[in-house]
Amino acid sequence: MKAKTIDKIWTIILYIVAIFVVGLLAVFLFYILYQGRKSLSFKFIFGSTENGGIGRQLFNSFYMLLISLLITIPIGIGAGIFLSEYASENRFVNFVRLCIETMSSLPSIVVGLFGLLLFVTTFKWKYSILSGALSVSILNLPSMTRVTENALRASAKKVKEASLGLGATRWQTVSKVILPSAMPEILTGIILASGRIFGEAAAFLYTSGMSAPELRFNNFNIFGKTSAFSLFRPAETLAVHIWKLNAEGLAANATQIANGASAVLIIFVLLFNVCARLIGNKIHKAYSGN
Known part of the structure; x- marks a missing residue:
């Protein structure tokens, strides 16, 4: 043939x-x-749990996403820059890379149990947003670091020597040339991390809790327990709420609420991915001159 x-x-x-x-x-x-089509209404999406709504859980999911990304993005990109541009090729660095690759495949329930033992019990932060955000950051940091390192290495082959030849320092080359050209790939890593955070349930079961108390948006104290923006309050996310409804079924219309919550979760993940792609294309065109 x-x-x-x-x-x-x-x-x-x-x-x-x-x-x-x-x-x-x-x-x-x-x-x-x-x-979930029957539940897709303004009252359901922004309503309280007592009235069969998911407003608190949806806010908790977005707030958890924000806090987690504030931890994951700077550390992950910084570690990727160090491994790509500053770290020497030796056995220790290769061992670090091996550890990063191993950690990226850890089951989320194992990380959740680790967060329970360390953040919830040892540090006595109890079930809180901070405990959940730190735990899920452990899941996403390895992949974020590897994506950043690979993106920077691929971009550096094209522009690094030219930038250094024009007299730019190493940091100027990284921050002004290599990092912007690698931004679409890095943004892809951020999208993957965001999707994992928004849809995560196992890690949050053991760290952020399964309760969604009433939120007070006029209180901006991040250390209190009644503020909606507090880092030390329990926060049942939308994915955990779906799991609890299917597992316990305490509500009279638990199946309908779970179906509607699943539909909302899918819609927001799709919207987030589309918006992130559009923003990534805009950034790439702005730095590439197209």
Whole structure:
């Protein structure tokens, strides 16, 4: 059989597989949205838990996402820059990379138990947003670091020598040339981390708790327990709320609420990904001059 014929056969097979995967994903999304269509209302999305709404859980999810990203992004990008541009190639650095790759495959429930023992019990932060944010950051830091390092290495091959040849310092080259050109890939890593945070349940079960007390938005004390912006209050996220509804089913219409919450979760994840892609393209065009 000729090589061209073999290539055509493999191309057809890959197209079939791609169509099957896309179709399966479309059916999955349609099913979730169809099941939760009856609950998609303003009252449901922003309503209180007592009235069958998910307003508190939705706010907790976004607030947890914000705090987690504030921890993950600076440390992850900083570690990626160090490993890519400043660290020497030796056994210790290779061992660090091996540890990072190993940590990136840790099950979330293991990280949740670690957060329970360290942040909740040892540090006595109890079930809180800070405990949950730190725990889920442990999940995302390894992948964020690797994505940043790989993106910087790929971009550095094209522009690093030219920038240094023009008299720029190493930090000027990294901050003004390499980092902007690698921003689309880094943004992809941030999107993946955000999706994992927003949809995470196992780690938050043991660290942020399964209760959603009434939120007071006129109180900005991050150390109190009644403020909506407090870091030391329990915070049941939307994913945890869905799990609790399906596991316990204490509410009379638990299945309907869970279906609606799942649909809202999918919609917000899709919207976030689309917006992030658009922003990434804008950033890439701005720095590339297109």
